[in-house]
Amino acid sequence: xxxxxxxxxxxxxxxxxxxxxxxxxxxxxxxxxxxxxxxxxxxxxxxxxxxxxxxxxxxxxxxxxxxxxxxxxxxxxxxxxxxxxxxxxxxxxxxxxxxxxxxxxxxxxxxxxxxxxxxxxxxxxxxxxxxxxxxxxxxxxxxxxxxxxxxxxxxxxxxxxxxxxxxxxxxxxxxxxxxxxxxxxxxxxxxxxxxxxxxxxxxxxxxxxxxxxxxxxxxxxxxxxxxxxxxxxxxxxxxxxxxxxxxxxxxxxxxxxxxxxxxxxxxxxxxxxxxxxxxxxxxxxxxxxxxxxxxxxxxxxxxxxxxxxxxxxxxxxxxxxxxxxxxxxxxxxxxxxxxxxxxxxxxxxxxxxxxxxxxxxxxxxxxxxxxxxxxxxxxxxxxxxxxxxxxxxxxxxxxxxxxxxxxxxxxxxxxxxxxxxxxxxxxxxxxxxxxxxxxxxxxxxxxxxxxxxxxxxxxxxxxxxxxxxxxxxxxxxxxxxxxxxxxxxxxxxxxxxxxxxxxxxxxxxxxxxxxxxxxxxxxxxxxxxxxxxxxxxxxxxxxxxxxxxxxxxxxxxxxxxxxxxxxxxxxxxxxxxxxxx
RNA sequence: CGGGGCAUAGCUCAGGUGGAAGAGCGUUGGCCUUGGGAGCCAAAGGUCGCCGGUUCAAAUCCGGCUGCCCCGACCA
Numbered sequence: 001x002x003x004x005x006x007x008x009x010x011x012x013x014x015x016x017x018x019x020x021x022x023x024x025x026x027x028x029x030x031x032x033x034x035x036x037x038x039x040x041x042x043x044x045x046x047x048x049x050x051x052x053x054x055x056x057x058x059x060x061x062x063x064x065x066x067x068x069x070x071x072x073x074x075x076x077x078x079x080x081x082x083x084x085x086x087x088x089x090x091x092x093x094x095x096x097x098x099x100x101x102x103x104x105x106x107x108x109x110x111x112x113x114x115x116x117x118x119x120x121x122x123x124x125x126x127x128x129x130x131x132x133x134x135x136x137x138x139x140x141x142x143x144x145x146x147x148x149x150x151x152x153x154x155x156x157x158x159x160x161x162x163x164x165x166x167x168x169x170x171x172x173x174x175x176x177x178x179x180x181x182x183x184x185x186x187x188x189x190x191x192x193x194x195x196x197x198x199x200x201x202x203x204x205x206x207x208x209x210x211x212x213x214x215x216x217x218x219x220x221x222x223x224x225x226x227x228x229x230x231x232x233x234x235x236x237x238x239x240x241x242x243x244x245x246x247x248x249x250x251x252x253x254x255x256x257x258x259x260x261x262x263x264x265x266x267x268x269x270x271x272x273x274x275x276x277x278x279x280x281x282x283x284x285x286x287x288x289x290x291x292x293x294x295x296x297x298x299x300x301x302x303x304x305x306x307x308x309x310x311x312x313x314x315x316x317x318x319x320x321x322x323x324x325x326x327x328x329x330x331x332x333x334x335x336x337x338x339x340x341x342x343x344x345x346x347x348x349x350x351x352x353x354x355x356x357x358x359x360x361x362x363x364x365x366x367x368x369x370x371x372x373x374x375x376x377x378x379x380x381x382x383x384x385x386x387x388x389x390x391x392x393x394x395x396x397x398x399x400x401x402x403x404x405x406x407x408x409x410x411x412x413x414x415x416x417x418x419x420x421x422x423x424x425x426x427x428x429x430x431x432x433x434x435x436x437x438x439x440x441x442x443x444x445x446x447x448x449x450x451x452x453x454x455x456x457x458x459x460x461x462x463x464x465x466x467x468x469x470x471x472x473x474x475x476x477x478x479x480x481x482x483x484x485x486x487x488x489x490x491x492x493x494x495x496x497x498x499x500x501x502x503x504x505x506x507x508x509x510x511x512x513x514x515x516x517x518x519x520x521x522x523x524x525x526x527x528x529x530x531x532x533x534x535x536x537x538x539x540x541x542x543x544x545x546x547x548x549x550x551x552x553x554x555x556x557x558x559x560x561x562x563x564x565x566x567x568x569x570x571x572x573x574x575x576x577x578x579x580x581x
Numbered sequence: 582c583g584g585g586g587c588a589u590a591g592c593u594c595a596g597g598u599g600g601a602a603g604a605g606c607g608u609u610g611g612c613c614u615u616g617g618g619a620g621c622c623a624a625a626g627g628u629c630g631c632c633g634g635u636u637c638a639a640a641u642c643c644g645g646c647u648g649c650c651c652c653g654a655c656c657a
Contacts, residue, residue: 012606012618015592017650037649091582092656109657143655151656197657209657218656240596416657448657486615518617525617536616 001478001508002500003523007044012524012571014466020216022459023148025469026034028193029510029526031455038145038153040452045527048477049455050156054135056187056447056474057158060180066160070111073137077103079112083427093123094139094153106139111424111446114161115348118442119430125165128432128442129173129535133160135451147216148451150412165434167421170443177447181210181415189472190457192414195221197232210415210449214460217410222392226404227424234311236404238396245356249378253357265369268338270304273371277362280306284362285355285375289329293320297332297344301377302390303354309391316350316387339364342381343372351383352390414454420444450498468525470550479571480507481529483520485536486515495545495560496535502564506571531567535560 009030017034018024022084026032031046042050058068080086086093086105094106094249105114114132122128122274139159145152159178164170185192190212197209209232211221220233231237268272274281284304291297292311297316298449302308314320326337332338333340342349342362355361361375377383398404402444424430463469473479484496500509508529510520517536524532532548539545544557546566558566 008589010618011592016587017592019651034649090655140656144651144653146651157657208657413657418657446657450657483616485641488615515615515635516619517615518619523618538616 003510004512008527009043010523018148020147020150020456020460021341021463021466022150022216022241022395022456025459025463025526026148026456026476027231028466029469030151032149034148036153038142039152040152042150042152045477046455047167049458052453052475052477053188053451053454054158055137057184057451060064060184060187061133061160062160063183064131064176064180066133066162069117069132069134070136071107071110071117071134073107074104075107075113077105079116080105083424085112092140092142094141105425105488108138108140108445109448110134110159111161111420111444112428115424115428115430115444118163119425119428120159120430122430124443125432125434128163128186129162131160131162131173131177131445133447135157137222144388146218148456150216151218151457152452155452158449158451162447163430164443164445165432165440165442170421174417174445176545177417177445178208180568181417181449181576184556185210185212185414186452187474188390188458189475190258190414190454190461193230193411195230195232196235197416198235201495205419205421207416207418209269209413210223211411212414212418212457212460213409213411214457216460217412219411219413221409221411222394222396222406223409224398224404227398227401229398229400229404229406230346231392231410233392234309235315236392236406237312237399238390239399239402240353240356240394240397242353242356243462245353246378249356249359249376253376256376257374259374261365261367261370262373263369264371267369267371268336273362274304275340277371277373279362283358283360285341285358285377287342287364289318289324289332289337289340290555291319291324291328292317295345297324297328299342299347299349300352300389301349301355302352303340306352306354306390306393308389309350312387312391313350314387315453316389329434330440330531333364333366335364335366339368339370340366348385349381350385350387350389351377351382353388354390355383355422356386356491367520380555412453412457412460413450414457415447415449417447418445420446464526466523466572469528469529470530473530476530478508478527480531480533480567481524481527482507482509482533483517483524483535484509485520485534489512492535492539495539496533497558498534499533499545499563503567531571533563533567 011028015022015027018027023347030043032040034040046500077086087270096104135158137154138156142151142153162173164173192210192212194208195211197207221237222233223230236420236564265274267276270281270284270286273284281304286302286304288300288308344366356379359376362371362373363375365372392406396406398406421443422441425444430442432440432442458475459469462471482496482500484493487493500507530550545560547556547558
């Protein structure tokens with residue numbers, strides 16, 4: 001490509017509305033252009049990056065016999081009502097009506113659409129298993145789009161869906177995708193780690209997120225500093241020796257004086273209570289009263305300095321829930337939030353194991369402005385259910401090796417795979433007849449990669465400050481960037497053009513004759529080619545040109561006629577870029 | 582959805598006690614120059630986000646709105 005004939009540009013200064021490294025670099029290099037919050041256009045070089053990522057993904061999907069389809073973005077409400085997601089997906093779903101007032105939405109994901117396609121055709125066990133994928137836009141009305149295309153309202157995604165006959169078969173398929181994902185991120189030259197994750201709105205039985213660690217991430221992960229344990233923060237467990245704690249409690253039953261009601265006016269938060277009573281927050285037992293989707297009431301107890309993980313609590317309760325409102329709390333406990341406790345509650349109590357350290361605890365007295373002190377769990381109230389529902393914190397003991405401590409890191413979720421089971425095939429009646437003439441639901445899985453987000457991740461990793469990025473060979477829009485220093489010098493320019501004609505398929509040449517060398521170098525840094533060829537004074541002095549391998553920070557002098565035989569094989573060998581974050 | 586910030590030329594930003602709209606870069610034409618966004622001359626380029634109010638007079642003061650960015654909540 002010749003710069004003079006191409007649509008390509010750069011920004012001299014970082015744009016006002018960009019802050020993260022990838023966003024700044026993608027804007028400055030002219031890869032993307034914002035059109036509204038979370039909505040971007042891709043320029044020719046920006047789109048080349050997307051297509052290069054897609055190429056890798058397509059090859060790896062084909063390798064596991066996953067076939068490409070194209071599903072509509074505009075989808076009728078009826079399909080979403082079949083699974084209930086029309087109501088449960090909430091504000092994130094972009095809803096619209098056609099001229100006949102019929103409801104539609106822009107698809108945020110495609111489980112319903114693909115299930116609709118497959119159920120139309122699949123009837124027999126002989127047609128299974130198989131899997132399908134597509135690459136295309138997704139729409140989510142994000143409350144807060146962020147960091148350029150890292151979190152956008154419209155984004156590009158690869159989503160795949162698998163259809164199996166048995167759980168065992170489906171688990172094998174899941175493993176195949178898991179391995180394919182590892183290969184994909186490997187080829188993308190990104191350090192991405194599979195992490196066990198909560199299933200969220202997609203649902204299903206289990207899932208893995210593929211996390212890329214970076215400063216501008218939005219996902220929190222807990223990692224052990226001594227073993228290989230790693231987990232999403234919201235579902236991460238941590239080690240507490242409950243047996244030991246229970247024994248300690250027994251030994252204190254006699255020594256701690258009996259419970260005593262104390263006046264604690266207006267102490268509706270653990271902080272204010274701890275200050276008023278001059279005791280550590282960790283001595284307080286917090287009570288959360290929740291109402292489940294099916295209308296059950298459950299009291300969850302946790303130590304004052306800890307937070308409940310809603311995802312972990314959900315795993316215990318096995319259904320959705322919300323915090324009960326003030327009216328309900330008053331109806332059941334006769335006191336407001338902040339003054340309720342487990343002493344008189346007759347329903348199900350789920351205690352987090354952290355409260356076992358509260359051997360001289362404090363709980364609400366079920367009476368406004370009063371708490372009880374000298375509370376021992378198991379003595380003053382029954383603890384029939386001890387679970388792990390607390391959010392893990394940095395410094396907690398690793399639940400796996402029980403030796404290391406957990407550290408928190410932020411990352412970006414680039415991929416997410418789900419074992420769905422019958423979550424969609426059952427409500428949408430995707431059935432097949434097995435060998436024994438029994439009707440069965442197809443076992444499904446789904447597998448996503450955020451392609452535009454992955455592009456951002458590459459800029460986060462390979463960006464160097466605000467002025468330069470060196471892209472991996474398989475990703476870069478151009479592998480070689482040729483700079484003739486002086487286009488008006490016939491020898492220099494014709495030599496540069498000759499080199500360009502030999503490398504045409506992988507190269508861009510900056511043939512602009514009105515542009516200073518400094519500007520060409522600056523643009524070269526921003527446009528990301530891993531190899532830079534400079535044709536200038538060295539040609540006059542020694543008859544040579546300069547090759548700069550930007551990843552390796554290596555410089556070589558070469559006669560122009562050597563280039564073809566040396567550079568192309570070098571590019572084809574796709575050397576692994578140096579450095580890791 | 583809560584909190585904070587910003588909005589003036591294509592871009593990055595000054596200005597502001599109310600009284601003729603500014604710079605740098607970019608663009609166009611001319612010259613000069615060719616190893617890190619170089620220099621000189623000339624020119625074009627604006628509804629100072631929108632609506633309303635105060636005033637003889639508003640980019641500037643007041644009220645409302647919108648958009649964008651950041652923190653948080655939310656979120657495959």
